[in-house]
Amino acid sequence: MSEKNRDGKRTARERVAEERERQKARDKRRRALIVGAAVVGVLGLAAVVGLLAAGSGDDKSDTSGPVSAPKGATGKDSLTIPLGKESAKSTLTIWEDFRCPACKGFEDTYRSTIHELADQGRLKVEYHLATLIDGNMGGSGSLRAANAAGCAQDAGKFTEYHDVLFKNQPAEPDDAFGKNDKLIELAGQVDGLATDTFKKCVNDGEHDKWVAKSHQAFQDAKLQGTPTVKLNGKSIFGDQSNPLTPAKLRQMVLDADK
Template identity: 85%
Template sequence: MSEKNREAKRSARERLAEERERQKARDKKRRALIVAAAVVGVLGLAAVVGLLAANSGDDAKDTSGPLAVPKGATGKDELTLPLGKADARSTLTIWEDFRCPACKGFEDAFRSTIHDLADKGQLKVEYHLATLIDGNMGGSGSLRAANAAACAQDTGKFPAYHDVLFKNQPVETDDAFSKNDKLIDLAGQVDGLVTDSFKKCVEDGTHDKWVAKSHKAFEDAKLQGTPTVLLNGKSVFGDQKNPLTPAKLRQMVRDANKG
């Protein structure tokens, strides 16, 4: 073999060896990047898990604390805010969300009729609060407004404040009720409601856990939505083929009270 051929073969071997070394270096670098990415992913996952755990811990801590029931709340688990005389023969059960546009529509149409029937002792009303829109649209206006309404219940002014909230309901996509200042400002429309104790109740979220329990009852009952309106346990609102009117409600109450 000529010296020239030997040199060519040696050069080829060297080039192959060099290429192998370069490939090893590339593989090592790639493995290092993979490991680094895995570490970052694990750390990121740990951060997420930690955040979830922290939030879960907060929720657990929150849930385990005392549940403040509004004064005068009645019914199963004291989740009912009553209106009218307790001995009225007929009962209207209403599930509402203060951010719910359909609830506002119901209130605007039936408010005066319901108050009149209750004032005359012909009907007692059981209000139940839900936070459905918070879950559907995001935000906390349903919860904050419901807590404020429960704070008003503590002072015996729930019905009036309930009506003020629905009369001043923002559009569904506007989470204005999430602002405690807004809720306290609206409370100024109810004589004597805005006191230091009421403001503290609103700002501290005193009845948040009670509201959460009320919404859980709404979910457990598998109701279709808000408003849900029951007269003596029978659904009377939401049938588009036979819509409820104030006159029909009055007649239904009269008929029920005769039985």
């Protein structure tokens, strides 16, 4: 065989080998594109599902069927937990969420003033419960804590337990109140509350639908957030240009009492 023929066959073999390598490279790129498209599709679906879950977070509660309101609850649909004397000239309406840090800040600042004015017969307080943080952060701590507070109301100890919950509020992302055992443990700080009746009420979710209906009322009222605080129907909390103080709250109540 001549040198020329050997060179021709070698060149042909090299061309075939080169074409095979190019084909392998094309196949590899095609597989990568297919896998990449599949991954994008999965991530896209996950994103859509995530958005749907986030968008529907406030609508998970079931308000259908019979509602068990706590003993002594008043107002429309028995959604109000009252504190103080009915004869008081001023009414403080408070919408709160037990997981809400701003609600804890409000309670820590104004708790003693509110109790003092209520004890003096000058102020009637109407508590309303919402589950805003469950919808925003996930979990069930707002619902579970509100149900437990309703159980405390059944025992005539709402105010004491309400205060214990806010004093022991976990960090906002921590759904510690979602555990009934934790709520029952905290009830031990209220004299005579942690009874078998209270424990059963908490574990059975006796007032879950009442809480859901209360939160629905919060949404229907188109309130901006928690806490929402109104004195005699007028919003008094959250105005940075005219911030509320305990002294101002006391004076407003005294003025209305004249």
